[in-house]
Amino acid sequence: MSNHNIAPQPVPSSPQQYQPQQPQPQPPQPQHLHTTICGIAAVVFGALGLVLSFIPIVNNIAAILGFIGVILAIIAIVGTFRGKKRGKVLSIVAAVLSVLAIVITLAMQSAASKAIDDSIKESKGIDTSQSSSSKSAGKSSDASKSKASEQKAQGEQDLEGDIEGAHVKIVSAVKSVNDYNGKPTALVTYEWTNNTSKNNSFATLAHPNVFQNGTELETAVYFDQPEGYDANSYLAQAQPGTAATVTLGYVLQDDSPITVDVTAFLSTDQDTKVTHTFTLQ
Incomplete structure (x- = not known):
């Protein structure tokens, strides 16, 4: 029986060849995307602002909440587009609620302001169903009417024109005596007509500024009233359709020209005015 040579198995030269195989790194598992906190907060601010926007006075807070909600909603929307968060629809809803809160607040405040303005006009006897300008009490030439119409379109009427409830004419502005402090003054004379349906004074219808x-x-x-000055004329009432004269004194800074502006008292339309610049003599 022959002996066959059996080739010896190779002996590992180093124990490192028997090290266990290292596990292959697993690909990272996709993380669960959470709904953005900014989106949730924006919905809360927007919804609360929307509810408060219908309440007068309190809706000032609603506008602030709406602005905060818009900012948070924008941050949330940006986060969803970058893929870091989910809840894109929630963020858009929050933005819509916040914008509605702001828009409704502005609309309600505008309506409230108009209601207050109309109430003031009605208390003075001004017809709110018509435009704030009334018919002129005096007659003028065609050229003067054309000039007045052009100036009125721009909101400014030179020397004479209409404001809410009254027709006003700035008659003159001249230097007068010193006031009680010894400072130089100018005396401005106004003529006005009460175009309302109630008794009113120049003080309740007009707001003059120099x-x-x-x-x-x-x-x-004044200590000593200058000639032509009537301290009571500003507050004296005139009946509907009646014309009256008002004189007021103003403390001068120097001898430079002065500009007289007359607008309607407590009116939202402060662009309509009667104005003129005088060189003092």
Whole structure:
């Protein structure tokens, strides 16, 4: 019986050849995307602002909540587009609620302001169903009417024109005596007609301002009343359709020209005014 040579198995030269095979790294598992917290907060702010926007006065807070909601909603929307969060629809809904809260608040405040303005006009006897401008009490030439119409379209009427509830004419502005502090003054004379259906004074219908060097002048107070000055004329009432004269004194800064502006008192349409610049003599 022959002996066959059996080839010896190779002996590993180093125990490192028997090290266990290292496990292959597994690909990272996709993380669960959570709904953005900004989106949830934006919905809360937007919904609360929307509810409060219908309540007068309180809706000032609603506008603030709406602005905060819009900012948070924008942050949430940006996060969803970058793929870091989910809840795109929630963020868009939050943005819509917040914008509605702002829009409704502005609309409600505008309506409330108009209601207050109409109430003030009605208390003075001004017809709110017509435009704020009334018919002129005096007659003028065709050229004057054309000029007045052009100035009225721009909101400014030179020397004479209509404001809410009254027709006003700035008659003159001249230097007068010193006031009780010894400061120089100017005496401004106004003529006005009550175009309302109730008794009113110049003070309740008109708001006169006098400017010099771009700043408003203070009303003068006299120890000795100058000639032509009537301290009570500003508050004296006139019946509907009646014309009256008002004189007011103003403390001057220097001898430079002054600009007289007359607008309607407590009116939202402050662009409509009667104005003129006088060189004092």
